[in-house]
Amino acid sequence: MVGRQFRRNRLAMAGIIFVIFFFATALLAPFLANDKPIYLYHEGKHYFPIVHQITHGHFSSTPHNLKAYGWRLMPPVPYSPTEYDLSSLLIPPSKNHWLGTDDQGRDVLARLIYGSQVSLSVGFIAVSIYVIIGLFFGAMAGYFGGMTDLIISRLIEIMICFPTFFLILTVLAFVGPSIYNIMIVIGITSWTGIARLTRGEFLKFRHQDFVLAAKTVGVSTPRLLIKHILPNSLAPVFVSATFGVAAAILVESSLSFLGFGVQPPTASWGEILSQSRDFMDIAWWLTLFPGLAIFLTITAYNLVGEGLRDAIDPKLKI
């Protein structure tokens, strides 16, 4: 039912296709952009340097001077995101560098591809952290009610009052910027929405007959919460989490743009944008493409989220 409703929504389908494409890019990044070949035939031997790098962490078994010998298959973007090339600084989009190069001669497309890994992991891990926290507090407040509910609800309200972004900036100023710190800080500051949703769902379900029926069979309270009520209340949480991924990606980009995020030379969309500031008048490609990548990804996630919301809630149908 939900699936059919979702598929009927064209924008949401476009969104999910883009999200899948984005996932694939992030997962296959080493095979899409790398200065080592995917496959190499050298002196009667077969080599898979990228696979070897992934499984062993280095290229040691690969013959040196790769470019000189044998038959090889290069990735579609034959540059690594951290490969400096001082002979080709700030080259506009061209045949060799499809999206141009930056001020240190690094290929922008390669950096964008690797940047998608950062966005993906920040988006998902941060959201997973706060979904878990939110589900826990929401379930406690909704199911037990009374004093528990009072305390947790006030806690949620206090959390909402903080301007999250500045809170994150402040915390990062103390603990130091790194991708893991970003995930954790986003995770522990953004759980309030999920907690409120979950609280509402648990309030709704705790007096339902099937919950009472489960109790009469002798189900213990933790099991009742996790196995019987939780699966019923996940739908709105998923919708909210989808929007949450988009928001987390945006926060990470903003932080990297401000220099509080991922540290060079690791590529991230926000970080590329931040570098482009100095060259905005001469190198438009440095600003446009990472901006476009952020825009498209956020839009795609939001479209998926909206599609899911409409598919799940029959009342919102127009």
Place this chain on the structure above:
Amino acid sequence: MTQPLLDVQHLHTAFITSDGSFLAVNDVCFKINRGELVGLVGESGCGKSVTALSILRLVSEPGKIIKGSILYHPRHDNTDEPTVNLLQLSKEEMRRLRGHKIAMIFQEPMTSLNPVFTVGNQIEESLKLHQKMSRAERRDKMIELLQRVGIPDAPKLLKRYPHELSGGMRQRVMIAMALCGSPDLLIADEPSTALDVTIQAQVLDLLKSLQEQTGMSLLLITHDLGVIAETVTKVIVMYAGQVVEIASCQELFSNPQHPYTRALMKSIPTFEKRDRLETIPGNVPRLHQLPEGCLFQDRCPKAKEKCRQQKPELEEIREGRWAPSTERRDPGAPEGRWARCYYPGDS
């Protein structure tokens, strides 16, 4: 002397709200013997369901059991299991007892099954809780249970979701779940009310035959005197949170003693009385502000001065009169007739 399976004594369950507290179950006493089919009747809001939930200690906030005891005597004499007061067990002990020794089924089979799990998952859950079995054993047991409750094609049903089943089927699934722990007592709270009449009869027949097969006791809660007449052997009549009469089914219908029961009997439509049905004048007293004395006084045709001053107790009666006090037995003993009225019967 064989002890009753369940002995409810002076049970009081109150709901404490900001408007003040009121007693939903007000001094309820009754007994359920082994293998007995007991009916609990009364109109909506008279405390039937709260009584049942009190037995399982599942009255939800703001409800609270404030007084009384519920003695449970395990079914088999040869075991050393002692008599326990359910109200004094720890939460964990009580949880283990639920579903295993005392099971319950509900009025609304539509909402009593968890919508996100298959039927198999849900029955398996209650098996897992109370018995150690391998997966294959559980599957066999589930199929056996479903066949016992009269479901054809049981293996297929295990993979179905509740919304794919009809009301009657769901109620059968609920019964199968309740039988998982082979309980001593099955409490059925209006099990047939939400079903249409033919299915209703099937479900009641099923409960009756399961009772015969397993020898468990059945407490059937209903507001439908027709259901009572067809199914049970002993009837407990409740009014405004109190037990007003206990009698064997036959006696209750042929010779009701409490004025409330008498009025109820008169309001059943029959073929002979085709004109206007008799109704009981007035309303149930508001539970916040109970009157002094008998709770039925305002609606009772025979109410006298004494009824307004002093609360009658549930006492044994014979031939329309109080039994001599020396011969008094416990309330709810199987042979006795009990009523909470100073002027029972016709007098």
